[in-house]
Amino acid sequence: MAGDATSWSPAQQSALAFLAGRQPAFSADHMTIWNLHEPSWREYRSAAWYADRLEAEGFTVERGTAGMPTAFCARWSNGPGPVIAGYAEYDAVPGQAQAPVPYRAAREGVSRHAAGHTDPHSALGIGSLAGFLAAKQAMEAHGITGTLVYFGEPAEKMCGAKPVHAAHGYYDGLDAAFSFHPHSFPALTNGCFWETTSAPYWSRIYTFECDTPETWQNEASGGGVGHVHAMARAPGAIDAVCLMYTNSKMMKESMLPHSGSWTINEFIPVAGQATADNIAPGIGQIQYSMRAPSLAMCEAAFAMLDRNADHIAAMTHCTVGKAWITRTRAGLPNKAMAELTFANFARLGPPVWPEEAKDFARKLQQGLGVAPMEEPFLSGMEKLTPPWEAEAAFRAQLPAWQLNYAADDYVDYTWHAPTVRLYVARPTLQPAGPGHRYPEWTRNAMGGVPACIDPMWSKAAQVISTTVLDLMTNPAALAAITAEFRERTGGGVGGTKWVAPLLPADFQAPVGYRWPEYVDTPRGREWSVP
Known part of the structure; x- marks a missing residue:
């Protein structure tokens, strides 16, 4: 079990044991979503898989939420208590259909222009799902009351679904929310956002x-x-x-x-x-x-x-x-929730990659003319980044007035409930020297290799499950998080410093445009480029 078992509550120990026991099954689940590789607004099979799975796990699922065919809202309650939210993303990116091999190649039987998971959202979703299912199991086993709300959020690459859900009122009544993302900043491999958060899109x-x-x-x-x-x-x-x-x-x-x-x-x-x-x-x-x-x-x-x-x-x-x-709006930070989440991350320790993953990484290096390294992964992948240290790195490269950087539509959660932005290291090759950069297909390939990608999402699941349980059982921690949210918004939702959704309440999701997608024809399933 990750971390010192004696430092966890019985419920948290139960959640961590659940994750360890179901690790192979969750790994197979990740490959299911990775192999569907559906693009924004067209994630029909991926969304159906999640909705079916959540129903099988005891959640009540509303499909097609806010007029979005590939969105959903799943809810499970064990009685009165905090309402905690999380979400899955599952859209892939056109032109990125890399096969899980150590050389550049499109997946077999698929156009090279087809979609592929880049961040990868396949692992983002499974890590979050596994964390919430582990928390649910522990709540049932230990009689902890509260409600879990789990969203299916399509089209993140267009920052598409979350502002629509927010405008239609789906985030109303949440007490806290979790946003997990594979690491995308060199200065923040394993940690949380602090004050500098994502920008509007x-x-x-x-x-x-x-x-x-x-x-x-x-x-x-x-x-x-x-x-x-x-x-x-x-x-x-x-x-x-x-x-x-x-x-x-x-x-x-x-x-x-x-x-x-x-x-x-x-x-x-x-x-x-x-x-x-x-x-x-x-x-x-x-x-x-x-x-x-x-x-x-x-x-x-x-x-x-x-x-x-x-x-x-x-x-x-x-x-x-x-x-x-x-x-989208600009992200609203919550340092109290970041502290709580990072404290659990520190107790669990950073992800660790097995030799099988490193062997695949060395094959990638060799194929690109780089001498295979004994430690082929980025050195920071197996260390923790305290949020305040990552913040110092951001501030060193940004103008003093700039408080938001990059973009992601999770920011719309942050104005309706205290939200933590959790980052966990994804497999990234160690550069051969200063200024050296590997092609992006190398990271896409590793996303489809379980030995490479499983340590990332499984660590996220551990951090999420233990922190959800803290919020359910520690009223003082939740009160501090809520107090900060109310202070930053000038009194909570609707407060004097609160920013309302930027889309109207009757906004129709833009699903009818000619977005890239797969189509079924007499010739079989094909990739369609507008």
């Missing part, structure tokens, strides 16, 4: 449509020849998308000051819909996604994009529709 789709091309220059008659093919064609929607892309790209330098870290990216899901030589392209879409340190910066950038879209629509004889894909 906004995304919007602009749809240009040319519905009445015949009215373009209708005062002219093509030089007196009354035939449509002799007349100038309306520019149409492809020109609109091209102009939106190029002009906004040129104006990117003028959107925001060169301070803080911000990014803006584009995706074109639809372009054209015209197959005749003189028919104006009827529809085109472009999506802009932005992460920035503050809401004000997001507002400024999208105000400029909106203006560009209006002018370009007029230039190209189109109408333009503007639809939000997501709008």
